[in-house]
Amino acid sequence: MLPPPQGGGCLAANVMQFARMLRRAGIPVGPGQVIDAQAALCHIDLTAKAEVHAALRAVMATRREQHEVFDAAFALFWRNPERAIAESVMAALDGARRQAEPQKPKAGSRRAAEAMAPRERREPPKQEPEREHLEAALLVSAEERLRKMDFEAMSEEEVRAARAAIARLRLPFDELPTRxxxxxxxxxxxxxxxxxxxxxxxxxxxxxxxxxxxxxxTPPLVVLADISGSMARYAAVLLAFLHAVANDRARVHVFLFGTRLTNVTRALRHRDPEVAFQMVANIVPDWSGGTRIGETLHTFNREWGRRVLGQGATVLLITDGLDREGGKGLAEEAERLSKSCRRLIWLNPLLRWEGFEPKAAGIRAILPHVDDFRPVHNIESLQALVHALSGPASQRRWRKAA
Known part of the structure; x- marks a missing residue:
């Protein structure tokens, strides 16, 4: 245990305020870490900003994925007011001469800025017995409406609420006997x-x-998700579900495909969803483009099938089945995929329509080889998928309505 800091000044109070800011940004900083941080500052040169940054990060940011948020929070909190004013003036003069191009903020900077902003103090509203029941009823109806709302019809605010609800879903941990x-x-x-x-x-x-x-x-879980133009809206919301699954259980492999196949398993394993989604956006080159389902399944069967489909793997195929190549070679690749895994579950947003008929060539090529054919267009359909995965496999065969 390092000795406590000596001397006066407001350094201890600033360290405590900085710890509160980190907690609001999502980094768990306890009282013990605050004491250790104050003690660590006694053994470095406080005039060297790099040493202060290294000492505080070594004590307060104990995980690697917390470093980006910590760096952004440190840059916002520990800055010279006079230098900040000078930099703002120079930036204004420079902006008058030329218009700067907009830059995409780094991961963690938004969370640090929100934590730095002062919180508004609101007086607690007066509770009225007659209105409590009404507000509870409105809240329940709003949640029920969000559960049944189509992802494609959601606004940006509703998409954020849906992602938060989807992130709380958990797939069952089915156990299979080994040798x-x-x-x-x-x-x-x-x-x-x-x-x-x-x-x-x-x-x-x-x-x-x-x-x-x-x-x-626990058997492996392999996800093949379509990110073409017709599936982009659904894929953006389903990424929250895939991120929660990848961080909740072991041996999860996620692949995104449009015109080519991209393995995003390592990116989705990052604990911070904001950083994970930014990493996925950087490595996927064909978002919202065309789709070649047969070609991408051929690539998966040839290069990844033997690596990830062993020991009774379950495959989730998320696509609408609309192939730009007209289903060329799709039946053979779907049959090989079905024979290589224990269960093949097809999640198709088009199945939400009551009058759905498998008329497209790609849908007709895949359908005979799947064990389950389910809709995936809202939160309720994902909850039904979670319940279906815990049921017997013999009862999950799709049949065309008479």
């Missing part, structure tokens, strides 16, 4: 090898028979 066993005194099978080894240790005397049980493991 390996683990020791278990109440196991259903006798472990003869362990029994003989124990008997030899006892000099050949009779010992209690050792038992074992088969190990279980």
């Amino acid at each position: 390996r066993f683990r020791p278990d005194p109440l196991g259903p099978r006798a472990d003869l090898r362990a029994t003989l080894r124990q008997s030899l240790r006892e000099g050949g005397d009779l010992v209690e028979i050792a038992r074992k049980r088969r190990r279980t493991r």
